[in-house]
Amino acid sequence: MNKHASYQALRAHLAYLKLAAVAEHLPAALEAAERDKPGYTQFLHDLLGVEVDATEQRRLAGRMRFAGFPSTKTLEEFDFTAQPGIDRALVNELATLRFVEEKANLLLIGPPGVGKTMLAIGLGLKAVEAGYRVHYTTAADLVARTSRAAHQGRWENTMRFWAGPQVLIVDELGYLPMVGEAGSHLFQVISRRYLHGTVILTTNRGIAEWGAIFEDTTVAVAILDRLLHYASVLQIDGDSYRMRGHRAKLAQLRAGLNSESPTS
Ligand code: ADP
Numbered sequence: 372m373n374k375h376a377s378y379q380a381l382r383a384h385l386a387y388l389k390l391a392a393v394a395e396h397l398p399a400a401l402e403a404a405e406r407d408k409p410g411y412t413q414f415l416h417d418l419l420g421v422e423v424d425a426t427e428q429r430r431l432a433g434r435m436r437f438a439g440f441p442s443t444k445t446l447e448e449f450d451f452t453a454q455p456g457i458d459r460a461l462v463n464e465l466a467t468l469r470f471v472e473e474k475a476n477l478l479l480i481g482p483p484g485v486g487k488t489m490l491a492i493g494l495g496l497k498a499v500e501a502g503y504r505v506h507y508t509t510a511a512d513l514v515a516r517t518s519r520a521a522h523q524g525r526w527e528n529t530m531r532f533w534a535g536p537q538v539l540i541v542d543e544l545g546y547l548p549m550v551g552e553a554g555s556h557l558f559q560v561i562s563r564r565y566l567h568g569t570v571i572l573t574t575n576r577g578i579a580e581w582g583a584i585f586e587d588t589t590v591a592v593a594i595l596d597r598l599l600h601y602a603s604v605l606q607i608d609g610d611s612y613r614m615r616g617h618r619a620k621l622a623q624l625r626a627g628l629n630s631e632s633p634t635s
């Protein structure tokens with residue numbers, strides 16, 4: 372085969388194998404190889420490395436889409452000085468993702484605005500970056516989707532879906548009461564994932580108050596049984612971060628008022 376024909380055949384191989392990134396990079400790679408004369412191994416390694424990078428990027432983007440995070444604030448952006456009561460050592464330990472590896476759960480408890488969602492998503496982002504499949508949902512959305520599926524005869528499907536991701540983030544349990552079949556649906560999702568995949572659950576209600584979320588205390592106990600059997604609990608009791616901002620603004624406003632107040 373002459374040089375031109377073999378080049379065309381090579382391009383056909385790349386197209387057949389769907390190595391689009393290699394195909395795109397090929398002219399530049401060949402030009403560089405003519406110049407630098409790398410060994411065969413080095414040349415092939417570098418060329419395929421281009422495809423590996425592109426595949427990794429595509430998969431990462433896919434995992435990010437699937438995760439459905441409502442924000443992309445990272446753990447590194449979390450201001451620990453604003454929340455001095457928090458167990459920072461535990462957060463650092465969680466950031467290693469060993470708990471995901473061990474299929475353990477995490478319960479984040481605290482009043483509104485203290486950063487529960489931010490921490491849950493920050494850990495979720497780390498897990499996505501590490502290659503885990505993560506999915507974010509709120510407790511209200513989880514039970515709404517589950518009950519819709521149940522009524523449409525897709526119960527098994529939806530249970531498989533909730534069991535699928537290696538990390539399931541269930542945000543905001545306790546803001547809305549879990550009435551009717553909702554509590555039982557949440558219980559079944561938690562049960563399916565028990566010892567099988569991580570649940571990160573955030574709630575504004577202390578464990579002792581969970582009876583008030585569900586109409587039925589036995590459901591609350593059953594859920595907590597599964598959830599806490601193998602779990603870390605991070606309690607955040609500090610000032611609401613949102614309130615801090617408002618207070619600072621109010622203080623500024625006050626200071627402005629005072630400086631404007633007539634002195635003469
Ligand atoms: P929660 O879920 O506990 O109600 P959020 O995580 O939604 O609270 O936090 C409310 C807002 O304040 C978000 O924009 C969040 O990023 C921010 N926030 C809360 N705590 C912190 C913190 N310690 N450092 C930086 N931002 C914070």
Ligand code: MG
Binds near residue numbers: 484487489542543573
């Ligand atoms: Mg929240």
